[in-house]
Amino acid sequence: MDYVEELKKDFRYIEGLNACINCGVCTAICPAAEVSEYDPRQIVDTVQHADNDEIEMLLKGDTIWYCGECLSCKTRCPRGNTPCYIIQSLRSLSIETGLFIESIQGRKQLALKRTIGEHMLKYGYCVYIDEIDTEMFPEQGPVWEWLRDNREQILTRLGASYRQEKSGALRKIPEESMKALQSIFDVTGATERFKKIEELSEKKAREMKISFNSGKDDYFRHLYEGHND
Amino acid sequence: MRYSRNEVWETYQKEIADNNFYFARSCIRQNVLPAAEDLFLKIIGTDLGKNIYDDARQTTCTGIAYHSGIIPFETTMTVVAHLFALMNEAGYENYACSCVTSFGIYSEVLETWKHFPEKEKEAREALKKATGKTFEIPKNLVHASDLIYKFRKEIANRSKYRLTDTTSGLPLKVVDHIGCHYAKIFPEKGIGGAEFPYVLAGLIDEWGGQQVDYPERRHCCGFGFRQYLLKSNRGYSVANSKKKFESMKPYKPDLIIANCPGCSFFLDRWQYVIAEMENTTYGENGYGIPVLTYEELAGLLLGYDPWDIGLQTHQVAVEPILDKLGINYNPDMKYKGAGNSNTDSPEQPSSIKMF
Numbered sequence: 001m002d003y004v005e006e007l008k009k010d011f012r013y014i015e016g017l018n019a020c021i022n023c024g025v026c027t028a029i030c031p032a033a034e035v036s037e038y039d040p041r042q043i044v045d046t047v048q049h050a051d052n053d054e055i056e057m058l059l060k061g062d063t064i065w066y067c068g069e070c071l072s073c074k075t076r077c078p079r080g081n082t083p084c085y086i087i088q089s090l091r092s093l094s095i096e097t098g099l100f101i102e103s104i105q106g107r108k109q110l111a112l113k114r115t116i117g118e119h120m121l122k123y124g125y126c127v128y129i130d131e132i133d134t135e136m137f138p139e140q141g142p143v144w145e146w147l148r149d150n151r152e153q154i155l156t157r158l159g160a161s162y163r164q165e166k167s168g169a170l171r172k173i174p175e176e177s178m179k180a181l182q183s184i185f186d187v188t189g190a191t192e193r194f195k196k197i198e199e200l201s202e203k204k205a206r207e208m209k210i211s212f213n214s215g216k217d218d219y220f221r222h223l224y225e226g227h228n229d
Numbered sequence: 230m231r232y233s234r235n236e237v238w239e240t241y242q243k244e245i246a247d248n249n250f251y252f253a254r255s256c257i258r259q260n261v262l263p264a265a266e267d268l269f270l271k272i273i274g275t276d277l278g279k280n281i282y283d284d285a286r287q288t289t290c291t292g293i294a295y296h297s298g299i300i301p302f303e304t305t306m307t308v309v310a311h312l313f314a315l316m317n318e319a320g321y322e323n324y325a326c327s328c329v330t331s332f333g334i335y336s337e338v339l340e341t342w343k344h345f346p347e348k349e350k351e352a353r354e355a356l357k358k359a360t361g362k363t364f365e366i367p368k369n370l371v372h373a374s375d376l377i378y379k380f381r382k383e384i385a386n387r388s389k390y391r392l393t394d395t396t397s398g399l400p401l402k403v404v405d406h407i408g409c410h411y412a413k414i415f416p417e418k419g420i421g422g423a424e425f426p427y428v429l430a431g432l433i434d435e436w437g438g439q440q441v442d443y444p445e446r447r448h449c450c451g452f453g454f455r456q457y458l459l460k461s462n463r464g465y466s467v468a469n470s471k472k473k474f475e476s477m478k479p480y481k482p483d484l485i486i487a488n489c490p491g492c493s494f495f496l497d498r499w500q501y502v503i504a505e506m507e508n509t510t511y512g513e514n515g516y517g518i519p520v521l522t523y524e525e526l527a528g529l530l531l532g533y534d535p536w537d538i539g540l541q542t543h544q545v546a547v548e549p550i551l552d553k554l555g556i557n558y559n560p561d562m563k564y565k566g567a568g569n570s571n572t573d574s575p576e577q578p579s580s581i582k583m584f
Binding site for chain 1: 254256257259260261263264266267283284285286287288289291292293294296297298299300301302303304307308311315333341344345348355356358359360362409410413414416423424448449451452453454455456458459460461462463464465467468469472498499501502537539541542543544564565566567568570572573574575576577578583
């Protein structure tokens with residue numbers, strides 16, 4: 001596959017790459033570069049060289065998944081490039097080509113699909129109190145535990161509409177809006193992407209001999225907890 | 230005290246409508262700060278007498294999922310188109326969102342449609358096919374903190390308290406933290422631009438506090454989307470917040486304020502985690518530095534009861550800032566449920582004082 005031709009179909013690649021002068025300002029400002037093996041300058045340079053083999057290495061590798069998408073690089077680039085947009089186009093291509101399962105970080109897309117991805121279609125929002133416990137999110141701390149354990153009483157006191165069919169925080173989203181979300185996901189490729197992530201992850205899990213089913217199964221735990229990092 | 234560069238900041242302005250807003254809730258804020266958005270609606274609607282509509286039909290913008298790489302841009306822009314259609318159906322033209330990630334997403338979608346008109350056409354066709362709806366682009370798009378900034382003088386005029394230490398009489402030292410997606414993507418869409426955003430600093434100046442200008446003032450809180458959301462990648466998040474805390478510590482801030490729901494959460498919770506891991510606290514006398522959102526700070530100054538506006542749901546205790554502001558509060562009411570029902574108090578952490 002000609003990866004450069006594929007990237008050129010993504011407006012984020014077009015918008016993100018003008019002419020990189022390799023000054024490294026993006027790497028200097030990047031929060032990810034400081035804490036992981038990630039160098040946006042190098043990634044932009046690789047993509048700018050348009051070497052198909054090198055781009056394939058990016059699509060199969062961990063580095064494109066280390067970006068935090070804070071977009072600090074967009075503000076600072078003196079040439080108007082946006083390394084993060086290039087990352088977004090590489091991540092999409094990694095999933096579309098199925099190469100995401102070749103890297104530890106890429107494989108973790110399954111854990112994201114099974115949490116925030118599924119939450120959107122279950123609750124209408126990416127996050128919902130019922131799904132956030134201190135086993136998965138220990139940093140939530142004792143106050144969250146108290147709030148969650150007493151949520152009916154406390155959320156009522158605070159005026160939220162928890163699980164109720166009326167406006168307000170944490171309400172039950174009307175059926176009409178939930179159907180609209182699902183339908184938009186079906187029409188615009190999100191449903192298909194979810195399916196692809198599941199199917200290719202199942203194949204990889206089988207290869208790695210880790211039990212694969214749905215929800216928080218062994219393969220999910222393996223990715224979420226980082227047993228192989 | 231005013232800085233000379235404030236005058237420079239004031240040249241970066243944006244249009245903020247005066248009235249009639251369609252309000253969009255945040256995925257994160259309504260969970261971790263479940264009273265904050267209703268407080269915002271009360272301040273804008275009841276205290277300031279503006280018309281703001283809280284639509285039960287509204288949904289996620291999908292921003293967190295998009296920035297985590299699990300859904301295509303085409304899905305996100307069509308969900309945004311659907312939200313605009315809901316705004317149109319409700320009879321509004323001005324869109325105000327609670328989430329900074331959403332604000333970035335809406336801005337991104339609108340700019341994309343401007344530069345790539347074929348993407349707007351694609352979104353219109355997808356929305357029609359999926360829901361049968363059409364939409365008009367909002368006349369005015371703002372983040373909720375823009376509205377508090379716009380009405381900061383009116384809020385000051387109605388306030389019972391100022392950002393003054395009632396014991397010493399000195400201005401309180403306040404750190405402002407602006408969510409990256411408020412202005413780093415499109416500087417012209419934020420008050421003050423990306424390098425010197427004034428949206429929260431303006432509140433500090435107007436309400437009598439003193440800005441803290443520390444080296445890592447503009448550094449990201451460390452959300453990182455997929456980095457925080459996966460336990461195995463979460464070190465990214467705490468490392469970035471820690472970098473900020475260490476940088477601000479020598480300035481002894483009394484308070485941190487933030488406009489992004491994620492940032493407000495991380496700057497609160499990572500203080501608890503760092504204390505548990507390293508026995509380090511950043512506030513005085515074993516407490517953390519209290520973290521408030523723009524609406525929580527406005528609410529306190531206006532005289533709302535801290536426990537009615539949900540400040541007991543913060544992990545870092547807010548009592549130190551309440552005491553400095555001279556706000557009377559009843560500690561016995563802090564952990565009450567509906568109808569003053571009793572709940573067990575949260576467990577006390579081992580290294581950071583909570584009450």
